[in-house]
Amino acid sequence: MTTQLADQGRDLSTRAKVLIASGGAIVLFGMLVAGFNILFGPTKLVEVVTMSQEATQADRQALKDACGSLPGIRVVSDQGNPDPEVQGRFPVRFDLGKATTRQRIALESCINEHGDKVRGFLAEGDN
Secondary structure: OOOHHHHOOOOOOHHHHHHHHHHHHHHHHHHHHHHHHHHHOOOOEEEEEEEOOOOOHHHHHHHHHHHOOOOOOEEOOOOOOOOHHHHOOOOEEEEOOOOOHHHHHHHHHHHHHOOOOEEEEEEEEOO
């Protein structure tokens, strides 16, 4: 007695082999690209400065102007609603990805000079 289920031992067609090989190559390429981006990509380090409750948008801008022009430091642009009443509640962010240790110390000293308007700060990202 022979049935169609007994024919499971046949070889894959050439088309199926090509599709499997192409899918495997795409997966391997994706893993390699992601790995190189993680290993050799730029450092993502951001200093997040939380402002005090009574700080205004003018205080945020003064901090950006004073500390954002330091060597190796870049101000991360605000996102979302550009209304000063809304942005005044959010922290100021500085990109430290290319900053040296001395430049980071200079930034923290500059932030400390605005002590009455700054609630605190911390670094986020790779260390």
